[in-house]
Amino acid sequence: MIFYHFGKYILLLKSVFRRPEKASIYKREIFKEMVDIGLGSLGIISIISIFIGAVTTVQTAFQLVSDLIPKSIIGSITRDSTILELSPTICSLVLAGKIGSSIASQIGTMRVTEQIDALEIMGINAPGYLILPKLLAGVMMIPLLVIIAIFLSITGGYFAGVASGAVTAAEYIQGLTTDFIPFTVTVAMVKAVIFAFIITTVSSYQGFYTDGGALEVGQSSTKAVVISCISILVADYIIAQLLL
Amino acid sequence: MYFNLGSRLYNSTTLTMITVENIHKSFGDNQVLKGISAEFKPGTTSLIIGGSGSGKTTLLKCMVGLHEPTEGIVSYNDRNFTAMSFDERIAIRKEIGMLFQSSALFDSMTVEENIMFPLNMFTEQAKKEKLERVNFVLERVNLAGKNKLYPSELSGGMMKRVGIARAIAMNPKYLFCDEPNSGLDPKTSILIDELIQEITEEYDITTIIVTHDMNSVMGIGEYILFLHQGQKWWEGSKEEITSTNNQELNDFVFATKLMETLLKK
Numbered sequence: 409m410i411f412y413h414f415g416k417y418i419l420l421l422k423s424v425f426r427r428p429e430k431a432s433i434y435k436r437e438i439f440k441e442m443v444d445i446g447l448g449s450l451g452i453i454s455i456i457s458i459f460i461g462a463v464t465t466v467q468t469a470f471q472l473v474s475d476l477i478p479k480s481i482i483g484s485i486t487r488d489s490t491i492l493e494l495s496p497t498i499c500s501l502v503l504a505g506k507i508g509s510s511i512a513s514q515i516g517t518m519r520v521t522e523q524i525d526a527l528e529i530m531g532i533n534a535p536g537y538l539i540l541p542k543l544l545a546g547v548m549m550i551p552l553l554v555i556i557a558i559f560l561s562i563t564g565g566y567f568a569g570v571a572s573g574a575v576t577a578a579e580y581i582q583g584l585t586t587d588f589i590p591f592t593v594t595v596a597m598v599k600a601v602i603f604a605f606i607i608t609t610v611s612s613y614q615g616f617y618t619d620g621g622a623l624e625v626g627q628s629s630t631k632a633v634v635i636s637c638i639s640i641l642v643a644d645y646i647i648a649q650l651l652l
Numbered sequence: 653m654y655f656n657l658g659s660r661l662y663n664s665t666t667l668t669m670i671t672v673e674n675i676h677k678s679f680g681d682n683q684v685l686k687g688i689s690a691e692f693k694p695g696t697t698s699l700i701i702g703g704s705g706s707g708k709t710t711l712l713k714c715m716v717g718l719h720e721p722t723e724g725i726v727s728y729n730d731r732n733f734t735a736m737s738f739d740e741r742i743a744i745r746k747e748i749g750m751l752f753q754s755s756a757l758f759d760s761m762t763v764e765e766n767i768m769f770p771l772n773m774f775t776e777q778a779k780k781e782k783l784e785r786v787n788f789v790l791e792r793v794n795l796a797g798k799n800k801l802y803p804s805e806l807s808g809g810m811m812k813r814v815g816i817a818r819a820i821a822m823n824p825k826y827l828f829c830d831e832p833n834s835g836l837d838p839k840t841s842i843l844i845d846e847l848i849q850e851i852t853e854e855y856d857i858t859t860i861i862v863t864h865d866m867n868s869v870m871g872i873g874e875y876i877l878f879l880h881q882g883q884k885w886w887e888g889s890k891e892e893i894t895s896t897n898n899q900e901l902n903d904f905v906f907a908t909k910l911m912e913t914l915l916k917k
Binding site (some may be wrong): 429529 | 685716720738741743748750752756757758769770772773774775804822828900
């Protein structure tokens with residue numbers, strides 16, 4: 409069963425990358441999706457990132473009870489865990505819920521109300537027209553959201569650390585700037601791009617092959633989120649193994 | 653010989669016909685269509701009728717390529733549609749207009765954007781020209797001035813008419829209608845039927861309608877194909893349909909009290 413769906417998913421992707429009927433219309437759709445995915449998710453990503461950074465700093469400080477370990481290490485731990493794991497993965501899991509369910513229900517509703525059939529009758533490559541703009545917009549906007557999330561998370565950690573007295577501003581900044589490995593940012597970006605691909609295509613697949621009515625649209629939406637989240641976690645492990 | 657019909661020039665030797673030959677379609681073990689063959693002539697309103705589950709919508713979907721037949725051939729003017737690849741089919745699909753049971757209007761677009769969508773995708777016309785075409789087809793379906801409304805702001809009958817307007821926007825040679833009267837009151841149903849027939853005659857389109865509405869059958873059915881249990885059970889005209897001895901067809905035609913009473917009179 410899993411191989412049947414994987415094969416169908418690959419065939420759908422093949423249709424997605426077929427030559428667009430009219431580039432200008434696709435371009436307009438890509439910009440529209442970029443606004444939906446990027447701006448539409450900025451609020452939730454900002455709130456989550458600030459709190460993730462704040463909690464990471466406070467909890468790291470709580471665990472560092474030894475006087476032998478410098479407090480500046482709190483800044484380093486917050487930085488590395490934020491860049492390598494928390495921002496790309498947690499943000500992508502949240503986006504799988506927000507964007508993934510939206511894509512699956514949007515495409516699924518179009519399927520059950522025959523709008524996809526209408527596109528196909530007109531001679532339009534429905535997978536290309538519906539999925540490609542979402543995929544490209546996701547691959548462009550989700551890494552940007554992750555970069556913003558990294559900055560906000562580190563900033564959140566700074567304010568939480570200083571406000572709680574767990575670490576001084578100078579110690580936190582010293583920690584941030586000590587032993588920084590720029591490659592961790594590359595890893596974060598690779599993760600963001602791959603997670604964006606997973607979220608947009610898995611959700612589109614679930615929506616595109618919805619069969620039935622309103623109930624099935626809801627089920628597709630749920631499946632899209634669950635499968636995207638599991639795929640993100642599996643991909644996260646594989647990327648970590650390969651790149652680190 | 654060329655003659656002008658509406659906005660399209662026709663060559664009398666290229667008038668278009670749809671033929672289906674020995675169409676079979678199965679979904680798993682469920683065999684829905686069992687060897688259907690028929691010819692649909694240009695400028696004619698053809699009706700595919702039958703009870704629920706008889707395979708009429710499946711046949712229509714096989715004809716337009718939304719389903720692939722398990723066996724058999726669908727040809728548009730001697731062009732084997734079934735054997736064509738996705739890209740090869742695009743040329744024929746541009747000649748097809750379809751009205752869906754649910755109207756299938758894009759709900760994120762206004763009436764104007766819905767009708768303009770195929771024009772945007774497949775023509776290089778200036779916006780003014782496209783707008784003129786939109787206004788022309790809207791006027792043709794008696795919805796002039798409704799350009800800026802969204803599908804959610806339209807009644808069922810208006811949605812069907814916008815569906816027809818979108819279907820004819822690209823000057824199709826073939827018009828397919830899946831249950832155009834479903835969910836409409838009898839008066840609006842008649843208006844939709846008349847509109848489809850007028851458009852068919854005016855532009856010499858090959859029109860195929862799937863329906864189980866006997867009002868449509870008696871009103872506009874020039875060629876009628878009756879399906880029963882996935883097979884072609886009867887074919888003929890509306891004049892012949894009331895005088896046939898075919899038991900299953902009679903059961904279908906005279907299922908309503910109204911038809912029974914009319915026949916007695």
